[in-house]
Amino acid sequence: MASTTKRRARLTPADTGVRTMELTTITNAVHGEAFGLAIAIYFYLTGLSAGSFIISTLAYGFGFEKYKPVGKVGVVLATLLLIAAPMFLLAHSGRPLRAWHLFIYLNATSPISWGSFLLSIYPVNCIIYGFFMFKGNAKMTKTFGLIGIPLALMVHGYTGFILSFAKAHALWRSSMMPILFLVSALVSGVAMMILVTIIKDKFFSKEGKVNEEVVFGLGKMLFWLLIIDLFLSLSDLAVHYFGELESHESAYLLLFGAFAPLFVGIETLLGKVFPLVLVSAPSMRKVAVYGFAAIIVMLGIFTMRYNVVMGGEFIPLL
Amino acid sequence: MSETNYKYAMLVDLTRCVACRSCSVACKSENDVPSGVVRTWVKEIEKGSYPLVKRHPMPMLCNQCENAACTRVCPVKATYHNEEGIVVIDPHRCIGCGYCMAACPYAMRFIHPTRRVAEKCDWCWPRLREDQGPPACVRACPGGVLTFGDPSDPNSEIAKKLLTSKTTVLKPETGNRPRVYYIGLDDEAARKVDAGGHGG
Numbered sequence A: 001m002a003s004t005t006k007r008r009a010r011l012t013p014a015d016t017g018v019r020t021m022e023l024t025t026i027t028n029a030v031h032g033e034a035f036g037l038a039i040a041i042y043f044y045l046t047g048l049s050a051g052s053f054i055i056s057t058l059a060y061g062f063g064f065e066k067y068k069p070v071g072k073v074g075v076v077l078a079t080l081l082l083i084a085a086p087m088f089l090l091a092h093s094g095r096p097l098r099a100w101h102l103f104i105y106l107n108a109t110s111p112i113s114w115g116s117f118l119l120s121i122y123p124v125n126c127i128i129y130g131f132f133m134f135k136g137n138a139k140m141t142k143t144f145g146l147i148g149i150p151l152a153l154m155v156h157g158y159t160g161f162i163l164s165f166a167k168a169h170a171l172w173r174s175s176m177m178p179i180l181f182l183v184s185a186l187v188s189g190v191a192m193m194i195l196v197t198i199i200k201d202k203f204f205s206k207e208g209k210v211n212e213e214v215v216f217g218l219g220k221m222l223f224w225l226l227i228i229d230l231f232l233s234l235s236d237l238a239v240h241y242f243g244e245l246e247s248h249e250s251a252y253l254l255l256f257g258a259f260a261p262l263f264v265g266i267e268t269l270l271g272k273v274f275p276l277v278l279v280s281a282p283s284m285r286k287v288a289v290y291g292f293a294a295i296i297v298m299l300g301i302f303t304m305r306y307n308v309v310m311g312g313e314f315i316p317l318l
Numbered sequence B: 001m002s003e004t005n006y007k008y009a010m011l012v013d014l015t016r017c018v019a020c021r022s023c024s025v026a027c028k029s030e031n032d033v034p035s036g037v038v039r040t041w042v043k044e045i046e047k048g049s050y051p052l053v054k055r056h057p058m059p060m061l062c063n064q065c066e067n068a069a070c071t072r073v074c075p076v077k078a079t080y081h082n083e084e085g086i087v088v089i090d091p092h093r094c095i096g097c098g099y100c101m102a103a104c105p106y107a108m109r110f111i112h113p114t115r116r117v118a119e120k121c122d123w124c125w126p127r128l129r130e131d132q133g134p135p136a137c138v139r140a141c142p143g144g145v146l147t148f149g150d151p152s153d154p155n156s157e158i159a160k161k162l163l164t165s166k167t168t169v170l171k172p173e174t175g176n177r178p179r180v181y182y183i184g185l186d187d188e189a190a191r192k193v194d195a196g197g198h199g200g
Helices: A001-011 A037-060 A064-090 A113-133 A138-165 A178-204 A212-241 A245-255 A260-280 A287-314 B024-030 B069-073 B101-105 B127-128 B136-140 B158-166
Strands: A023-027 B009-013 B041-049 B050-061 B079-080 B085-087 B146-149 B181-183
Touching: A037 A064, A037 A138, A037 A178, A037 B024, A064 A178, A064 A212, A064 B079, A113 A138, A138 A178, A138 A287, A178 A287, A178 B158, A212 A245, A212 A260, A212 A287, A212 B136, A245 A287, A260 A287, B009 B158, B024 B041, B024 B050, B024 B136, B069 B079, B069 B101, B101 B181, B146 B158
Parallel strands: B009 B181
Antiparallel strands: A023 B041, B009 B146, B041 B050, B079 B085
């Protein structure tokens, strides 16, 4: 008996070389994820819409004449994407036919409640803005373009608030979310406009000659936006990594865990660092290179939306 | 908005729990909870390894937080504190967006598989409202683990126990002010989760 006690007393976790005591789950209940792929796609589409709207206002709102060729296609895409985006919200919702509840039962502290109005006003403004643009009414186009900018920022910025107000998940509860979402929206929007310009000029114009001034101009914009995006995304991650336990684990998941191939590989290296190199090297000032950079940037931002939504929910809470 | 009176609280004495799961079964039966989801369950963690080993059963139920994250984010106010401070869900108003699930730090909520709206433990609010006694889990527990009542009433059992025992709540750092108190909770075991992170 005495020897058993002695033996037991000796076998402390410290002696066995285990840093912490071994924990094994016998039973636990885990409920399904709250958000999912549909929400990631929704965030991606609103981001593209906000980004392309802002590019379209460069010429018609702020007078950067060289971007006039992308103005019209920008507003058409912004409108179409923002009409498509809420369909993913309806598909995600358990009771899509109750969507009208959003307009009569309001909750001021819920970003989704704000969003239901932004998502209705913004496409209407896009249509009016586009209407005057196609009619050639410069003054009205400018007015509605300038009204549209805060709307575009809000319609995408609020999606960041959706995540940062869902305080359960460490990766989301960060004031960086809205600003990070806005910058990545601009990144993906500019990339899409580069791609659209190339496709439009190559296949749908009489000469078949790509407007290089627009492509390289947007490429320069992409360069700076990618630098800001990388800075924000990495500083957010660094603070998470050295933060409290749940924050640390969420950052670890992205850097070294199950999401590392997606986050480090596709989102950061392929989707941000590599295109940054492509658009910064003067020797590679070719339309094809910029087109390729645009494609991988768009892929990278889609992966970013996926990583944020699915990665944020990946670690169970209890 | 009328003043909410946070009337009830729950005390879980883990030193008495034998992990029989009567609470979970009683809840399923009382609330017609479909298969595949649970409103209340027993999380059980084994700490250490043979021969130095100890099991930690922890009954899990909605904390009915005073400062609830779920009610704050519901876009249609389908989930709210009722007049006695219990967080309830209006199944006819809920649109099933899942935002409350994303906000709850205790992962108590789920989407009902057929009704497609959010559901969770409501401390058997229909029973309380009809004055049919305490929640089904409390009634079913054979070990006297669960104590339910009004802590503001000095003669209640829960008030006496809360006064004389050392209690804690789950994840106090969230600031949700949960109203389920635990005696003998092992924080490390309570926070143990199974996927992601450090491959835990």
